Amino acid sequence: MKNDNRMTLTQFLIEERRRFPQAAGDFNSLILNVALVCKRIAGHVAAGELGGMMGSASATNVQGEEQKKLDVVSNDLFVQGNNWGGYLAGMVSEEMDLPYHIPDHYDRGPYLLLFDPLDGSSNIDINISVGSIFSVLRAAATDRPPTEQDFLQPGKNQVAAGYALYGPCTMFVLSVGSGVHGFTLCPQLGEFMLTHPNMKIPPETQEFAINASNGRFWEDPVRRYVDECIAGKSGIRGKDFNMRWIASMVADAHRILMRGGVFLYPRDTKDPAKAGRLRLLYEANPIGYLIEQAGGRASCGGHPVLEVKPTDIHQRIGLVFGSKKEVERIEDYHAHPREEASSNPLFHASSLFRVAESQA
Numbered sequence: 001m002k003n004d005n006r007m008t009l010t011q012f013l014i015e016e017r018r019r020f021p022q023a024a025g026d027f028n029s030l031i032l033n034v035a036l037v038c039k040r041i042a043g044h045v046a047a048g049e050l051g052g053m054m055g056s057a058s059a060t061n062v063q064g065e066e067q068k069k070l071d072v073v074s075n076d077l078f079v080q081g082n083n084w085g086g087y088l089a090g091m092v093s094e095e096m097d098l099p100y101h102i103p104d105h106y107d108r109g110p111y112l113l114l115f116d117p118l119d120g121s122s123n124i125d126i127n128i129s130v131g132s133i134f135s136v137l138r139a140a141a142t143d144r145p146p147t148e149q150d151f152l153q154p155g156k157n158q159v160a161a162g163y164a165l166y167g168p169c170t171m172f173v174l175s176v177g178s179g180v181h182g183f184t185l186c187p188q189l190g191e192f193m194l195t196h197p198n199m200k201i202p203p204e205t206q207e208f209a210i211n212a213s214n215g216r217f218w219e220d221p222v223r224r225y226v227d228e229c230i231a232g233k234s235g236i237r238g239k240d241f242n243m244r245w246i247a248s249m250v251a252d253a254h255r256i257l258m259r260g261g262v263f264l265y266p267r268d269t270k271d272p273a274k275a276g277r278l279r280l281l282y283e284a285n286p287i288g289y290l291i292e293q294a295g296g297r298a299s300c301g302g303h304p305v306l307e308v309k310p311t312d313i314h315q316r317i318g319l320v321f322g323s324k325k326e327v328e329r330i331e332d333y334h335a336h337p338r339e340e341a342s343s344n345p346l347f348h349a350s351s352l353f354r355v356a357e358s359q360a
């Protein structure tokens with residue numbers, strides 16, 4: 001990578017801050033510390049500390065010391081890298097049952113940090129790209145530890161969101177509400193350099209991503225959409241589609257930000273107790289925010305996902321995101337079921353995204 005005159009993440013944040021002359025600097029400290037944590041995680045991933053060395057919670061190394069899973073290591077790095085800075089009131093993580101409270105000997109600050117420290121962890125053992133996803137909300141108060149309720153804000157309240165992708169190179173993709181910007185880690189400088197300013201998702205696509213092994217559990221709007229993509233030129237879409245599935249949502253989202261496409265992890269009937277696979281607060285919301293900032297659309301079927309009022313910090317949700325026109329088509333299929341679907345009571349009984357929508 002030529003790094004001579006590219007802007008660093010720090011320089012980018014300084015430029016952004018000029019738009020908010022009253023800002024105290026807490027926000028930039030937060031983003032820079034999250035980026036530093038991501039560099040540390042990238043180091044662990046690149047060092048081959050994958051499944052064999054760190055994959056099992058009960059694994060021991062040659063010294064007989066217990067080794068932690070990389071998910072847990074990544075979570076600890078997020079917590080320790082951000083609890084001391086004075087800019088956070090608390091944190092929520094996929095790896096922690098309850099919200100994390102800033103210890104009394106550190107200052108509390110105005111922001112909440114929510115994260116999936118390692119997304120796509122089933123890919124660690126096989127050396128396929130994984131990533132970290134984060135979301136930033138404003139705290140309701142700094143004179144007390146945040147309650148769970150304080151974290152239950154709709155995604156539209158996010159003041160920033162982003163992810164790091166640990167792939168062939170490490171990238172940090174960020175939105176602070178003014179578009180989406182991609183930074184690539186320069187190994188020589190150890191800095192994230194602005195390599196992909198203003199990422200935009202084309203409104204149409206010929207690529208879709210879904211775990212097709214769940215096909216028999218899909219409800220009609222999703223089945224219809226996928227069937228039409230597969231029918232290609234011979235069907236009503238009149239064009240051939242390609243399919244991709246990395247099984248790291250963060251990597252699938254990155255591909256869509258780079259060249260368009262649509263991703264579906266819908267609510268299905270496989271386990272009716274689960275309102276989808278992905279977690280609302282630290283997977284669907286931050287990715288939804290980035291996608292919409294890049295001109296795409298993120299939906300839970302009938303509503304923009306960013307409108308959903310959360311009810312639980314680890315709540316799951318059905319999620320569709322990507323190229324705007326494709327997501328709108330899927331939403332339309334939910335809003336206007338096919339004839340055969342509307343005459344089939346099965347399809348009435350369980351609307352794909354019903355739970356999420358009722359919470360919107």
Ligand SMILES: O=P(O)(O)OC[C@H]1O[C@](O)(COP(=O)(O)O)[C@@H](O)[C@@H]1O
Nearest residue numbers: 118119120121122211247248249250
């Ligand atoms: O087993 P599947 O259906 O391919 O699931 C893959 C999905 O699960 C996830 O890996 C869940 O994330 P975690 O690794 O953080 O649990 C998503 O990234 C991905 O889209």
Ligand SMILES: [Mg+2]
Nearest residue numbers: 116118119120
């Ligand atoms: Mg995840």
Ligand SMILES: [Mg+2]
Nearest residue numbers: 094116118119
């Ligand atoms: Mg995870």
